[in-house]
Amino acid sequence: MNICVKYFASIRDEMGIETKNIQVCEDLSVNDLLNQLIKNESIARTALVAVNHKYVDRNFKLKDGDEVAFFPPVTGG
Amino acid sequence: MKIEILNDKFDPWEAIVEYKRNDLQNNPSIGASSVFLGTVRDFNDDEKVESLFLEHYPEMTEKYLSQLVNEAIKKHKIIDGLVIHRVGNLKPTDPIVVVATWSEHRASAFDATRDIMESLKSEAPFWKKENNGKGFKWVKPADSSNIENEES
Numbered sequence: 001m002n003i004c005v006k007y008f009a010s011i012r013d014e015m016g017i018e019t020k021n022i023q024v025c026e027d028l029s030v031n032d033l034l035n036q037l038i039k040n041e042s043i044a045r046t047a048l049v050a051v052n053h054k055y056v057d058r059n060f061k062l063k064d065g066d067e068v069a070f071f072p073p074v075t076g077g
Numbered sequence: 078m079k080i081e082i083l084n085d086k087f088d089p090w091e092a093i094v095e096y097k098r099n100d101l102q103n104n105p106s107i108g109a110s111s112v113f114l115g116t117v118r119d120f121n122d123d124e125k126v127e128s129l130f131l132e133h134y135p136e137m138t139e140k141y142l143s144q145l146v147n148e149a150i151k152k153h154k155i156i157d158g159l160v161i162h163r164v165g166n167l168k169p170t171d172p173i174v175v176v177a178t179w180s181e182h183r184a185s186a187f188d189a190t191r192d193i194m195e196s197l198k199s200e201a202p203f204w205k206k207e208n209n210g211k212g213f214k215w216v217k218p219a220d221s222s223n224i225e226n227e228e229s
Contacts, residue, residue, distance in 0.1 A: 077174050
C-alpha cells in the first residue's frame with residue numbers, strides 16, 4: 001500500500017526531507033513504520049505521530065492512502 | 078467560535094473587541110470575558126532571544142485548536158471562544174497567542190481560558206525555533222529531557 005510521510009521541525013532537520021511517498025506492506029503499525037524510518041533512538045522515543053491530521057498511538061494500523069506525520073513534542077503558545 | 082493562524086503581526090485587543098462586537102453582537106447574556114495573551118520574551122533561561130520562528134502543521138493545527146475550543150464550550154458551558162496564534166518570524170514583545178472566552182459567570186470563563194491554553198501548550202502542533210544571536214535552535218518543552226534545547 002502507499003502512504004505519504006511528513007516530518008516536521010527538528011525531525012525534518014534530522015531526516016533531511018520534508019515529505020515522501022512510500023510503499024509499505026499491509027498491516028503495518030505506526031511503530032513498525034517509525035522503526036523503519038527513524039534510526040535515531042532519542043528522536044524515535046519522543047516522536048509524536050498523527051495519521052490523517054489526528055493523533056494516534058504507536059499501535060495504530062495504517063491503511064492505503066494514509067498521511068503519517070512525525071513530529072517532536074510541541075512548543076507553541 | 079473563531080480560530081485563526083496568522084503569518085503577520087496582529088493587535089490582539091483589536092481582534093477581541095472586533096469579534097465581540099461583530100460575531101457575538103455584544104450578546105447581553107455575557108457576564109464575563111476572560112483573556113490570555115502570550116508575548117515573545119527577550120530571554121530564555123540564561124540566553125537572550127533576538128527572534129524566533131514558529132512552525133505549524135497547516136492541515137492539523139487549526140482543526141486541533143477548534144477541537145480544544147469545542148471541548149471547552151461543552152465542559153465549561155461557556156458562550157463562545159476565540160484563539161489566534163502566530164506563525165512565522167516573531168520578535169520580542171510580539172503577541173504569539175491570544176485565547177479569549179465569554180460566559181455568563183467568571184468561573185467558567187477563567188477555567189475555560191486556562192484549559193484551552195494549557196492544552197494548546199502541550200498538544201497543539203506548533204514548534205518554536207529561537208535565535209539567540211549565534212544561530213537558531215529548536216525549543217524543547219519544559220518537561221522534556223530528550224531534546225537539546227530549552228523552552229521559552
